[in-house]
Amino acid sequence: MSDICSDKTGTLTQGKMVVKKAWIPSRGTYLVGSSEEPFNPTRGDLYHHVLSPKDSVAKGQGGVLSDAPQSYQELLENNNELLEFLNVASLANLAHVHKSDDEWKARGDPTEVAIQVFAGRFNWLKERFTTGDFPAWEQIAEFPFDSEIKKMSVIFKSVGAEKAMVFTKGAVERVIGSCTRIKMDVGHDLQHMSDEVSEQILANMEALASQGLRVLALASRQWLGPTGKNEQQDRVEVEAELVFRGLIGLYDPPRSESEGAVKECHRAGISVHMLTGDHPGTARAIASQVGILPPNVKNLSKDMSDAMVMTASQFDKLSDDDIDQLPVLPLVIARCSPTTKVRMIDALHRRKCFAAMTGDGVNDSPSLKRADVGIAMGQAGSDVAKDASDIILTDDNFASILNAVEEGRRMFDNIQKFILHLLAENIAQACTLLIGLAFKDESSLSVFPLSPVEILWVIMITSGMLKILHSVMKVI
Numbered sequence: 001m002s003d004i005c006s007d008k009t010g011t012l013t014q015g016k017m018v019v020k021k022a023w024i025p026s027r028g029t030y031l032v033g034s035s036e037e038p039f040n041p042t043r044g045d046l047y048h049h050v051l052s053p054k055d056s057v058a059k060g061q062g063g064v065l066s067d068a069p070q071s072y073q074e075l076l077e078n079n080n081e082l083l084e085f086l087n088v089a090s091l092a093n094l095a096h097v098h099k100s101d102d103e104w105k106a107r108g109d110p111t112e113v114a115i116q117v118f119a120g121r122f123n124w125l126k127e128r129f130t131t132g133d134f135p136a137w138e139q140i141a142e143f144p145f146d147s148e149i150k151k152m153s154v155i156f157k158s159v160g161a162e163k164a165m166v167f168t169k170g171a172v173e174r175v176i177g178s179c180t181r182i183k184m185d186v187g188h189d190l191q192h193m194s195d196e197v198s199e200q201i202l203a204n205m206e207a208l209a210s211q212g213l214r215v216l217a218l219a220s221r222q223w224l225g226p227t228g229k230n231e232q233q234d235r236v237e238v239e240a241e242l243v244f245r246g247l248i249g250l251y252d253p254p255r256s257e258s259e260g261a262v263k264e265c266h267r268a269g270i271s272v273h274m275l276t277g278d279h280p281g282t283a284r285a286i287a288s289q290v291g292i293l294p295p296n297v298k299n300l301s302k303d304m305s306d307a308m309v310m311t312a313s314q315f316d317k318l319s320d321d322d323i324d325q326l327p328v329l330p331l332v333i334a335r336c337s338p339t340t341k342v343r344m345i346d347a348l349h350r351r352k353c354f355a356a357m358t359g360d361g362v363n364d365s366p367s368l369k370r371a372d373v374g375i376a377m378g379q380a381g382s383d384v385a386k387d388a389s390d391i392i393l394t395d396d397n398f399a400s401i402l403n404a405v406e407e408g409r410r411m412f413d414n415i416q417k418f419i420l421h422l423l424a425e426n427i428a429q430a431c432t433l434l435i436g437l438a439f440k441d442e443s444s445l446s447v448f449p450l451s452p453v454e455i456l457w458v459i460m461i462t463s464g465m466l467k468i469l470h471s472v473m474k475v476i
Contacts, residue, residue: 001270001405003348003355008276010380011358011398012290013252017110019118020213023053023204024246026081026183039097040104041120045069053207072122081183085245088218090119090126091137092154092167097125114250135159140227143235147337147363150174153239157227164223166238172205172247175217179244190243205247209281213249220245254290261399262291273331275341280334284309287332303327312340323347341367359385375401429455
């Protein structure tokens with residue numbers, strides 16, 4: 001194996017996401033302190049800065065919790081902007097966080113679990129508003145996350161108020177493309193989403209992503225269309241003319257063993273590529289932490305450094321000839337789609353590389369099939385991905401891939417040694433017999449140094465004893 005194409009979340013990282021920061025344009029940045037219980041919304045202090053993420057980074061305060069912690073009641077007081085933000089975080093969410101037997105438990109996608117826990121820190125869990133005898137909200141439609149659209153949306157109707165709302169979250173670029181309004185200052189009306197405002201949002205996203213955070217955007221608006229449960233809604237219409245509510249930054253710490261495993265791969269001559277759906281800044285930060293990107297990447301030529309980190313849109317725009325002309329295939333591809341993974345495998349094959357690909361979703365099955373070795377996630381992987389793969393990781397850990405490579409190379413070395421032994425033995429015997437044909441005895445008959453019985457005896461002694469010794473050593 002010469003190349004491994006790995007996902008990030010849950011493979012190189014722990015898959016235990018926690019929300020670290022949230023930015024609301026008119027209010028500033030909300031920060032969450034550290035906690036040993038990622039599912040417990042009552043653990044971890046809450047902080048608030050009036051500075052935006054980009055301004056905090058500019059002043060060297062990107063990750064510093066300098067202000068005193070505040071209670072969620074204080075933060076919610078007269079803060080309608082935060083309430084709108086929490087409505088999206090809580091309701092545009094399929095995860096469930098609950099307390100059972102004095103222990104907090106969660107069910108659902110790690111990203112959505114982390115966002116739901118963040119809402120729970122403000123006592124804004126979804127179950128509070130959607131369950132019970134008198135729920136405040138009733139869901140009437142759902143548009144699940146799509147790898148092409150990179151958004152998910154739900155429509156909820158306020159019970160008793162006859163008002164319906166659209167709640168949307170997803171990739172920042174896609175969400176702000178659907179937003180037409182935003183509130184930039186407290187006490188002011190919503191304003192038009194101009195190009196300048198969009199650039200400010202993207203700058204704040206870059207600031208969060210540079211800290212290794214996965215960044216999503218939240219938006220909502222009032223829905224004036226049909227509100228019946230069995231009525232069909234047009235997704236394009238539903239996700240249009242949204243009001244931008246803010247950004248949320250999630251941190252998924254790398255596994256402690258990932259950095260060492262990547263270094264071992266490099267020592268073994270294996271290149272590691274990270275293909276992720278995250279923002280390029282987030283992907284670059286995590287790739288640098290685990291050693292996928294070299295530490296001296298800034299000292300390399302521009303062509304080389306640009307080729308090392310690319311987005312899926314940049315990679316997909318290149319023709320096959322353009323890809324083959326790259327000085328090196330990308331070590332990191334961000335905003336990756338299933339089709340990009342297939343093109344990456346094809347590009348590796350054109351360079352005569354033996355490639356492995358990891359995947360967990362249904363859409364990953366084409367790339368898993370196309371790769372020389374398909375590797376599915378045993379815990380988070382779908383049944384389709386497992387059926388399409390050659391190897392299933394029971395612990396979803398990148399380091400386990402390295403163990404499989406080591407075991408495979410050990411088996412290859414043993415097979416190679418065994419074949420060389422057989423070849424040497426049989427060639428020696430054949431040469432002995434052929435050379436004997438050149439000598440004649442007194443009756444002009446060829447001399448055979450080894451009779452058929454002696455050949456069988458030699459084979460039994462030389463090969464049989466080695467097999468017995470190998471079996472004994474294996475048991476020991």
